[in-house]
Amino acid sequence: xxxxxxxxxxxxxxxxxxxxxxxxxxxxxxxxxxxxxxxxxxxxxxxxxxxxxxxxxxxxxxxxxxxxxxxxxxxxxxxxxxxxxxxxxxxxxxxxxxxxxxxxxxxxxxxxxxxxxxxxxxxxxxxxxxxxxxxxxxxxxxxxxxxxxxxxxxxxxxxxxxxxxxxxxxxxxxxxxxxxxxxxxxxxxxxxxxxxxxxxxxxxxxxxxxxxxxxxxxxxxxxxxxxxxxxxxxxxxxxxxxxxxxxxxxxxxxxxxxxxxxxxxxxxxxxxxxxxxxxxxxxxxxxxxxxxxxxxxxxxxxxxxxxxxxxxxxxxxxxxxxxxxxxxxxxxxxxxxxxxxxxxxxxxxxxxxxxxxxxxxxxxxxxxxxxxxxxxxxxxxxxxxxxxxxxxxxxxxxxxxxxxxxxxxxxxxxxxxxxxxxxxxxxxxxxxxxxxxxxxxxxxxxxxxxxxxxxxxxxxxxxxxxxxxxxxxxxxxxxxxxxxxxxxxxxxxxxxxxxxxxxxxxxxxxxxxxxxxxxxxxxxxxxxxxxxxxxxxx
Amino acid sequence: xxxxxxxxxxxxxxxxxxxxxxxxxxxxxxxxxxxxxxxxxxxxxxxxxxxxxxxxxxxxxxxxxxxxxxxxxxxxxxxxxxxxxxxxxxxxxxxxxxxxxxxxxxxxxxxxxxxxxxxxxxxxxxxxxxxxxxxxxxxxxxxxxxxxxxxxxxxxxxxxxxxxxxxxxxxxxxxxxxxxxxxxxxxxxxxxxxxxxxxxxxxxxxxxxxxxxxxxxxxxxxxxxxxxxxxxxxxxxxxxxxxxxxxxxxxxxxxxxxxxxxxxxxxxxxxxxxxxxxxxxxxxxxxxxxxxxxxxxxxxxxxxxxxxxxxxxxxxxxxxxxxxxxxxxxxxxxxxxxxxxxxxxxxxxxxxxxxxxxxxxxxxxxxxxxxxxxxxxxxxxxxxxxxxxxxxxxxxxxxxxxxxxxx
Numbered sequence: 001x002x003x004x005x006x007x008x009x010x011x012x013x014x015x016x017x018x019x020x021x022x023x024x025x026x027x028x029x030x031x032x033x034x035x036x037x038x039x040x041x042x043x044x045x046x047x048x049x050x051x052x053x054x055x056x057x058x059x060x061x062x063x064x065x066x067x068x069x070x071x072x073x074x075x076x077x078x079x080x081x082x083x084x085x086x087x088x089x090x091x092x093x094x095x096x097x098x099x100x101x102x103x104x105x106x107x108x109x110x111x112x113x114x115x116x117x118x119x120x121x122x123x124x125x126x127x128x129x130x131x132x133x134x135x136x137x138x139x140x141x142x143x144x145x146x147x148x149x150x151x152x153x154x155x156x157x158x159x160x161x162x163x164x165x166x167x168x169x170x171x172x173x174x175x176x177x178x179x180x181x182x183x184x185x186x187x188x189x190x191x192x193x194x195x196x197x198x199x200x201x202x203x204x205x206x207x208x209x210x211x212x213x214x215x216x217x218x219x220x221x222x223x224x225x226x227x228x229x230x231x232x233x234x235x236x237x238x239x240x241x242x243x244x245x246x247x248x249x250x251x252x253x254x255x256x257x258x259x260x261x262x263x264x265x266x267x268x269x270x271x272x273x274x275x276x277x278x279x280x281x282x283x284x285x286x287x288x289x290x291x292x293x294x295x296x297x298x299x300x301x302x303x304x305x306x307x308x309x310x311x312x313x314x315x316x317x318x319x320x321x322x323x324x325x326x327x328x329x330x331x332x333x334x335x336x337x338x339x340x341x342x343x344x345x346x347x348x349x350x351x352x353x354x355x356x357x358x359x360x361x362x363x364x365x366x367x368x369x370x371x372x373x374x375x376x377x378x379x380x381x382x383x384x385x386x387x388x389x390x391x392x393x394x395x396x397x398x399x400x401x402x403x404x405x406x407x408x409x410x411x412x413x414x415x416x417x418x419x420x421x422x423x424x425x426x427x428x429x430x431x432x433x434x435x436x437x438x439x440x441x442x443x444x445x446x447x448x449x450x451x452x453x454x455x456x457x458x459x460x461x462x463x464x465x466x467x468x469x470x471x472x473x474x475x476x477x478x479x480x481x482x483x484x485x486x487x488x489x490x491x492x493x494x495x496x497x498x499x500x501x502x503x504x505x506x507x508x509x510x511x512x513x514x515x516x517x518x519x520x521x522x523x524x525x526x527x528x529x530x531x532x533x534x535x536x537x538x
Numbered sequence: 539x540x541x542x543x544x545x546x547x548x549x550x551x552x553x554x555x556x557x558x559x560x561x562x563x564x565x566x567x568x569x570x571x572x573x574x575x576x577x578x579x580x581x582x583x584x585x586x587x588x589x590x591x592x593x594x595x596x597x598x599x600x601x602x603x604x605x606x607x608x609x610x611x612x613x614x615x616x617x618x619x620x621x622x623x624x625x626x627x628x629x630x631x632x633x634x635x636x637x638x639x640x641x642x643x644x645x646x647x648x649x650x651x652x653x654x655x656x657x658x659x660x661x662x663x664x665x666x667x668x669x670x671x672x673x674x675x676x677x678x679x680x681x682x683x684x685x686x687x688x689x690x691x692x693x694x695x696x697x698x699x700x701x702x703x704x705x706x707x708x709x710x711x712x713x714x715x716x717x718x719x720x721x722x723x724x725x726x727x728x729x730x731x732x733x734x735x736x737x738x739x740x741x742x743x744x745x746x747x748x749x750x751x752x753x754x755x756x757x758x759x760x761x762x763x764x765x766x767x768x769x770x771x772x773x774x775x776x777x778x779x780x781x782x783x784x785x786x787x788x789x790x791x792x793x794x795x796x797x798x799x800x801x802x803x804x805x806x807x808x809x810x811x812x813x814x815x816x817x818x819x820x821x822x823x824x825x826x827x828x829x830x831x832x833x834x835x836x837x838x839x840x841x842x843x844x845x846x847x848x849x850x851x852x853x854x855x856x857x858x859x860x861x862x863x864x865x866x867x868x869x870x871x872x873x874x875x876x877x878x879x880x881x882x883x884x885x886x887x888x889x890x891x892x893x894x895x896x897x898x899x900x901x902x903x904x905x906x907x908x909x910x911x912x913x914x915x916x917x918x919x920x921x922x923x924x925x926x927x928x929x930x931x932x933x934x935x936x937x938x939x940x941x942x943x944x945x
Contacts, residue, residue, distance in 0.1 A: 335794075356780055362772075363769040366765045531917070531920040
């Protein structure tokens, strides 16, 4: 059942009214591979370049439903029009016939004209028939065209991108087996080379993409969405070939997490245009990202870097000149704490609801047996009915637990990780500031050294010192510019992040409440069906 | 530690006040003898019930009087019925279970220890909940004791018992102590012997079809009721823990709402309020299920056990009768102690017939009572579930309307 949630729920249809203008202006990615210039965005707080200012995922569901509906709609429209024209033509034909016969009747004594009239009449009808045939075929062609190209009807003036991760294949064998996911991208954006691309990717490819993007963009202040986490336990269970519920769930969970990850990545206007992302979505062969393995050289280097970063964070004392940053940092810290708590409570709720469904099922069975052994017929029937009601309720609880999980729990998990990414970006800013400070300290020292050399009167060393001072002055300026840039970027990114957060939470919570409403409605239905049975016990 | 009166209740439990009083039994209110528990006090590890009697029977000194009784005295009364030979032919109303506040007390203690780790509001909220739970258990145990007394008072033969009258009237302490370890051990051995004997007796085929059918039926029914009762308890417990989770979610959402600076803050506050209300409803659903379903099953578990005991006693009497017959035949054959054997045989025969007669009536009454109780409780269960689901639905829909309207 929960299969149905994910593809529909996470199709993100996005619209860009100005994509045409944008693609003309953008820095075309060079084809030198991963070393290409990262794409910079104009600094505009209102973000007219935001390709995704349009739809939320809620609307996206309605639009993807609208695909199917438009199909039926266009079909019925065409059929109706054809039928209408047929009747119209018959009517016209009939009317013309009558007129003709009237004419013929009046001019019957001019019998020579009968033949003329007859010929005219026949040809006129043939002409009408051919005309209408032409109109029919025209409509049929239009209908076919509409059926094939949905986006034409659906989103006319908008450009869009749609990513769906379908199921996968298990390749390899034993412990070296790996899951291959089919990533289908449907788009009408011009930066993509084709309208529809389907590629096969492994989990490590996703991690590789993330690490590349992080190394390119994090230090500039862009919030790079975090990739789903590795899970050795889950993967091992699946590899071992257990067909049980938990491994199926694990695969589904991972698939939907990867889908959401890709959608978030392409939602970011700079990341969408990044050549790595384009390569990931389009090229059929991707170099294997070995550096994402936990025990590789790169993995260990990452861990060492993380430890060094943690130590640095504690030692750097930044005097924050901008109150906005301090406030935002505090906010994100609080948000992090609360979201983690909420996530834990929701996970516990999912667990208890699953337990409730299991217990309800076993109670239903036991009530059925009790009903069987009861010798009063009406009571026995009522007890069996109770057992049936409880069984249906148990199914309901299970569905509700899935909804809890896939809607809220996963969203919260994603946001907990996103906030870690946001905090990382703030830390980058601190590092930039620290570098700037270090450069200033160096400059100061060089200046002092120069002053000392001036007194000591060593002309060659003096020249070297002057060169070094110039070099460090340049560095200081660069550092300050970097700091400015990263601060600007962060402000814009945080604004965008907050907007997305508000949208996501609102949509998901409303959907969740709707699922709760549905559960209660079903409960009412079941108990209403049971009540007369209970009353019927004599 | 906690002194509480019966009518001290938070509002949401007050409408169940009437419920537990006549939860499982359909009683004919008889003006000649009316018994109820008008008050109860919970002390450290004892509960004191005030048993109030209204009677027009001549053997009572007054028409209306009250005494204070403890749980052990109820047990004493029940045991006196069970042990008496006269009432062998009747289904003895099952004894009320011991008031068990251990679980609740433990939770309160844990809450007290964890006070430092949670916010003031959370602490007060959880404390209120625990107090409500304590109160609910308290009310239930009072109701069970009352049902026991009412059953005895309604029974045409048992109500005339002398011990019962003493119980109702004697306003000093009955000096009944709970069984000490030695007696409990004796009881345990007696039970083992009894169950072995029961198996033996049950093996004897009965001449009477009605009793044979009842025996097989009761055995099966008892096992299945036990199973259902256990499973329904588990189901209700997980329902309660799910409701607790919703409580925590609501409070976290509230904190998120107060801290958030974007448009979401109003959103979160509204949703948190909604979850608080739905949690209350879910907790009441669990409580109602507990009351109507689980208690019903538990009560009939005990009643079917009492009915099985009756059948056992009858079986025992039948075996004794047959043994007496055999002894009489042997004595006639040997022509020794014939008179004695005859008298024993007569006694056994009378006993057996008396038991059979009353047992038949009792078992038929048991069935009618059972059907009526199930009907009443199942109907009430369905109605309450519907009521709560509708309330829940309305809350959710109104909140959804407000939230959608805001966007």
